[in-house]
Amino acid sequence: MNDAPLYPFSAQEIAALHDHFTALWHRQPPALPGEARGPVPDAVIAQHLANFELWHTEDRARTPGATDHEIAEVKRSIDRINQRRNDLAEACDTLLLAELATRGLPDPGAELHSESPGLIIDRLSILALKIWHTQEEIARAAGHPEALAGHALRNRERLNLLLMQRGDLAACLDRLWQQTLAGERRFKLYRQLKMYNDPSLNPAIYQAKTPVGE
Template sequence: MSFTELAWSIFNKSISDYHITDHVDAAEPNPYENASLERLLYAKNWIDTVQWHLEDIIRDENIDPSEALQLKRRIDKSNQQRTDLVEFIDSWFHQRYSSITPNAAATINTETPAWAVDRLSILALKVYHMNLEANRESASEEHRSNCQSKLNVLLEQKEDLCNAIDQLLDDIENGNVKMKVYKQMKMYNDENLNPILYHKMRK
């Protein structure tokens, strides 16, 4: 089994597990061993799945403004958790390939393995929900047909992305690509870097 086959199966298990209760406050039932890559991948997709549904909720035009503000704060926190976990997964890959000496002509990829995996996790959610729409009996035939066309594109994108990720990992392992990890350094949540926050603190 390739890495992306493993990741895709874990992402779909997470999505399926979430929809047992279909509730943003459900406890994460991560079944994998502590410190394992599988556990990290499940946790990553669980964050994405909960945030997907938070984003749905906050778009309700009739939502109470105070509730919307609370949800926005929760989504901000979720985004930070997502970023932290992606960086942690990259650290896992960096450690795994730490003994590899890059070739003299080795290049640097535009994104790290974990940020590519982040895209794959979101793509799994898109495929899941587009499939629901393509088969929703209450929708019109035109709607289902349009969604099936979009689903076909998403599935093609999935194949391309999986191939690209597996190739990237092979290239790192073979020394053809150098792996470097940069922190995202998000500023909006940092009270020392967001002007709105640090000006407020000085008052």
């Protein structure tokens, strides 16, 4: 069995990456960092970038006055980004399972966990975006106290809930990883098997390509 140390995987480090890049990408054009941090953190950052782009692309579809053409283009972009988001969540699981395999883990006899680390990382990514934008709303209300009466209070309450949810979820991820390393629990790579982007599986696509009369 390989005794080399595993990448120091922790939910706290993942949340710190999410927060750092969420703030950075709101100051400058979002892009992957030029310097590698390692396979797992690089996959975490890439997956978060997909969620970041998805969040702001969905906002464009909700812009008042958006034309039908603009909404259709945004919808196609959302489908592409969402596919990348799911692929990268799976990539996180693939990397973690590859590291575990060098130690003969996960134990096939251990209790199966219903959710993989990659799926939890995806949820933490979305929470990081919600937290940043909620903090933004608190700051916006501070600058317009009369126009946004009660807005700051509602968003502070929302922020407290989001932080609690992230703390709970991060603890669950750390616990899953610790139990997996101890051979007490296991997880699998669950392919999302999205159908909407596959022209051979989505009838809205393949039926549109079928010549009339066939």
